Structure formats: C-alpha cells, structure tokens
Amino acid sequence: MKQVCILIVFLLIQSVYADDSAINELNAAWDKLEQTVSNGDFGAFKSIYHRDAVLVNGISKSSYPIKKALEGWQQGFKDTKSGEITAHLDVKFSERIYDQFTAHETGIFHYYTINKGGEQNDTYVHFESLWVKKNNKWIMMMEYQRSMTDETEWNTL
Numbered sequence: 001m002k003q004v005c006i007l008i009v010f011l012l013i014q015s016v017y018a019d020d021s022a023i024n025e026l027n028a029a030w031d032k033l034e035q036t037v038s039n040g041d042f043g044a045f046k047s048i049y050h051r052d053a054v055l056v057n058g059i060s061k062s063s064y065p066i067k068k069a070l071e072g073w074q075q076g077f078k079d080t081k082s083g084e085i086t087a088h089l090d091v092k093f094s095e096r097i098y099d100q101f102t103a104h105e106t107g108i109f110h111y112y113t114i115n116k117g118g119e120q121n122d123t124y125v126h127f128e129s130l131w132v133k134k135n136n137k138w139i140m141m142m143e144y145q146r147s148m149t150d151e152t153e154w155n156t157l
Helices: 002-039 041-046 066-082 152-157
Strands: 049-057 062-065 083-100 103-117 118-132 137-148
Touching: 002 041, 002 066, 002 083, 002 103, 002 118, 002 137, 041 066, 049 066, 062 066, 066 083, 066 103, 083 137, 103 152
Parallel strands: 049 137
Antiparallel strands: 049 062, 083 103, 103 118, 118 137
16 A cells, blocks of 8 residues: 555656746747847757648638748748847737647737837737657647737736
C-alpha cells in the first residue's frame, strides 16, 4: 500500500511539472512571436508557424494557408525593419488548454504600429491558436482571428 501511495504522489508531481514546463514553453513561444514583430524579423516570425498551418479569418469569413497570410503581413515587417514604423504585439488569454505536446489558446491580441509622425494605429482581435510540439519546439498549426474587439474589452480581460 505504501508503494502505491508513493507511486501516486510521484505521478501527480510529474503531471504538475509537465504542466508547468508546457506553459513556460508556450509563454516563451509567445514571447518570441512578440519579439519578432517588434524587431521586424520576418524569418523568425514565419518559423513559429508550421509550413502547412492555416489562418482562419472570421472577420472576412475566409480560410487560407498561412503562406498566403504571411505574404500579406510581410510588408509590415519590412516597414518595421527599415524604421518606417514601430510595431508591437501583446497577447492576453481567456483560456489555455494544453498538455505536453498540444495546446489550444483563446484570447485577444493587441497589434499596434506607430509611424514616424507618432500616430498610433491599434487593432484588437479575438483569436484562437492551435499548437503542437515537434522536436522540442512549439509550432502554431492554426490561427483563428475570430472577430475585432476594442480596448475596453482588452482591459477587462
């Protein structure tokens, strides 16, 4: 009986450690994503997505390969890299469901740019993301930009 109790305690500790490890790794992936936007590092940004990832755009009611989305976003990275704008991405989560190798996250992202004249352009979007861990790296398989929102809702999350 004592051995069974020890085994149960060991398994519970393993589970808690695995959860902590996974959430820390996911946080690091999001930190990298935010940094690539701020640095205008398109190559590093692109590497966060699986090559066969999908972007679901609830705003325009469309779905397409991430490659097409990346083509549309690339100019913003060039503008950031050249200093035409500064770009920033912040993320808040309303739900995070994950294990050691998969994750589904829901929240709001705040993407904003500031041009040379100091004018700020803010975008707030409800999103969902689907991740898998392959070869010790978290990669996004799907990004679902559900709908636009605003600063008020962002602040309440």
